[in-house]
Amino acid sequence: MGQVGARIVLVAAAVAAGLVMGSCAALPTDSEPEVIRRFDAPTQASPDIRPEPNSDPDMLLRDFFAASAVPAANYEGARSFLTEQARQAWDPSTSTIVVDRISINTLAGGGETQSFNVQGNVVGELLPGGAFVPTRQGYEATMELERVDGQWRISSLPPGTVIERSEMRNRYQPYNVFYYARGAREIVPDRRWVHAGRDSLETAVISLLLAGPSTRLRDVVDFEIPPEAAYTGVQDGAYAFTGLSKLSENQRVRFASQLVWTLSSIGINRPVAITADGDPLVPGVETFSREDFADANPQASHAAEDNLYTLANQSLFKVDDGKAEPLDGQLAEQGSIASADIGAGGNYAVVTGKDGEQVLKIGEFDKGSTEVARAKNFTRPAYERGKAGVWVVADGKRVVRFTRAATGEFASSDVAVDMPDGVDGSISVLRLSPTGVRAVMVVEGTLYTGIVEQDQGGQRRITNVLEYAPDLAGNVIAADWQADGSIVVGTSNPGSPVVRVEQDGSGTTGKPIGNITAPVVAVAAGAGMVYATDANAVLQMPDSADGAAEATNWREVPGLQGVRSVPIVAR
Template sequence: MTTAGFTRVTRTGRRAAAAAVLAAVCLVAGGCTSLPGDSSPQVVRSFSPAPSTEEEIAPTPGQEPDLLLRDFFTASGKPTQKHQAARAFLTPSVAERWDDSAATLILDRIDLNAEPGASEDNISYVVRGTVVGKLETGGVFTPENASYEAKMELSRTGGQWRISALPPGVIMERTELRNRYTPQELFFFNPSGRMLVRDRRWVYNGQASLDTALLSLLMEGPQKLLAPGVVNDIPPTGVFAGYEQGVYGFTGFEDLDSDERHRFAAQVVWVLARAGIPGPYRVQLDGTPIDPDHLELSVEDVAEFNPNAQAGTISPLYALKNGSLSTIDGYTVTPVPGPLGQSQQVESADVSSSGGVAAAVISRGSGDSKVSELVLGPVGGPTTKVQEARTLTRPSFEYEATAVWSVVDGRTITRIARSTSTGEMSQIEVDSSVLSGQSPDGPGEPISVLRLSPTGVRVAFIRDGSVWVSTVSRPKPGDRAIANATEIAPALGDTALSLDWLQDGSLVVGTSSPATPVWHVETDGSSLTPLPSGNITAPVVAVAASPSTLYLTDAHAMLQLPAAASAAAFWREVPAVQGTRAVPVVAN
């Protein structure tokens, strides 16, 4: 259901059954593109298509009805020319009427069961599965978790079986989505205009011109879930005119100033570069080079906006051990100078290396008498109490420590910032009404973990053991609001205990599940992959990530794993804290 920007993913067997998914997915006709979208990318280059490497899928003479139906679902993964390949499996009259644009649903698997009463020339099948997502306009994947059931009828026509009745829309298995489509990235700016934010889209592999398809999508703006949190300087009159004579041409950009032109150049260059399209790139706005000083652009010309810049940085590692904050350097663990290294009451902490500041929750007492204090201060220096409550979640810094977020008593999200004019600390309540609006009988499940993304545009959190991602909007200067909250990993049930952001915008999630204690989760919910777990003992109560290394705390110790490790790798104890149960804190 969707209510005021809130997307709720129902859980099969755990929550009430979901309503039918009614997503309008418009696939462009004619074969010029195969992105789910409302408009056709304009391909004006001279193009000679390479020989297709895809296997042609078509009915075979004498094919049995169940096998023909299986091949139909496989052919449905080819969206070109309004699913021409799939229509070959339908009777002529049904092929003309089939509405393939009604929805594109992604199922975990497709099960077929024949209904009783089949005759020599007619047979019906019940198609069942679990909807894990839908592919929407512009290649946007939206996670779902609902049961699917439909009836399909087949008739023998001219001695061959063909589908004679089916519901509107397209269904395909998740494996077929990955076989036929590839996730790509568009980029838009965070509100400061200093950082590029990833906008993940699924693009059909059979695209004749990937670059023109991506740039056409860029011109349509960010997906609706992300839009409230990013800046889109592309003018309403802006049009991608296509690729001709080695130039990517755009029109309708007359009013952009030099800074806006440079930022748009960064969007174009990084979209193309991340898609593997080799540079340098010639880009013109209204017939003139986008940068008069550079007729050709490369990633070096827009390096300050590199979305992977953190990959080459060193993120200092800290640990919470016996209630105190310590630095870790190789085999050495050293308490930080000042109160945080001596407290023995630190419950959680975050460190901003870019801002040179630490935030920590210090807890005293227990049960009904427990009191939690949020303190701030320079790393290794004196701290100041800025907030007090019965419980506070682990603090999370915005980029460069411009503000810190926490959740009071599991319900109220707060943002504390220092005034640039007076230097005084101010606290606001983040508008999270979109979260409580889904529960008519109360404020909804409490938030146990909250982490801001590196760009500050997204926030991930855990409620009632489920993983959510939302966009941070700015209704007016100084205010913040949670927009478009979406549960992205319903398959985990209510087992999630900890999470953190990875450099590529995905998440690592720790759980209470002994079988699969730690997961890698894509931000759009399209993929959940268990990470190596052979020597992890659940529960995984803390996770953290640097560009090169993953860290976690399980039932026994603080462990580490190279970020690029194979599925067969083993986690190792962090040498400096071997034999003790510490909690990792990676400074970003």
């Protein structure tokens, strides 16, 4: 039985015994009933956004784009920059394009009218529901202004909104809503950007949860919430829902898990009470907490344990308590290993031999291994979560998944990859996310991510492949997933040798350069720690994604001082 399955049994046992889990003392205050199903544009009062009197036309246009990042009251602030006719015609809901910066140049004009050319490099699009999709293309439009009662106003503009990335970061905040991976026991984070000016952040993320997964994840997660389900606010200290009568007890427990972790993403970490149509969501259970569903969240379970290994001089070592102990005697491949990955419970996959004639072997410590494939070269193997399978790229092109049957025999299946048009280079890195739903690849020094779909027969396919971090294009050497869903990247760029890339591709953040030297040829992420192999040694730095002050210098990994090796975090 899986970990989450065991948790569900425990909750069911608590129900049968009439157990009371926690108390309601620390729950939110009551709110007025408000039926929410879908995520709509914020309807709270618009902030005081108005054109500055006597603004020059180009400045008024810039202020309009800044106001377009505030969706309150159906973009009432941005509409105040338009003529009455344009105000009635403009539909801001068609799209929200995010550009790096907006360039405004005069085309023609004089007297009472003025035309401007607006340009920018598109970095992504903010979809309805707050999902960010990275895009790499240009933006260009013509906008016209005219004087109204002596003041410049916009008289002609294209539909949709255009905002600078800095305005998106200033006006919106990213949060995760969670859905269960299809047919699995783990929840998958679905990152959304919510306007920071919303009156109720709780209502915003709950309505996002009820509205369903983002387009990119729709085919790889379960969505069990019935269409008639609605959130009616906090009543008698409990998050109240209607329309959940069709859910089974197991589905109700899963919904509670999704809600608990979604609320946790906005800082609500206390036990929560949940009602369905006036009764407890699960009979006999008063509150649910993160501890009840800790095993469902790979981010939480990953943080609980960090097994660090390293590959040095073609041999594997276990790093523990400041010492690196060779695994001699535990695997026969010592002294000939080119790359490796280590899964749960002592499972390992290694590539042996020199480039041009390599062998992939899969085995268990102290139990031996089996040769499963040969090729001119392989990427570093990648374990799925829970050791279900091993992935590798043979000769830069062929993605293969290996699984072990109950008989002990290994079977292989090719994994199709739907690369964007024009991308046909060799894949040098392939890593699977902690949930197994996402894959990150490095193709000719450029970073890509895709979604791992699975058909009814179990066949995998990597779809919805998008380029991430175009500013790093051509310089990426190594990449791996961090527990929170972001990606740590090693590059050949001396100005940004290690970079954090957000889960949705919405931005990059360079880790402090300090004493690390490009090229960074290997990276790994453990429990609160980032590891990187630079030109001299394997280094570590605490991960500061939680907003804590970041160290300025990297440190050598205790036990590996003076050793240039490849870090491996077992999962």
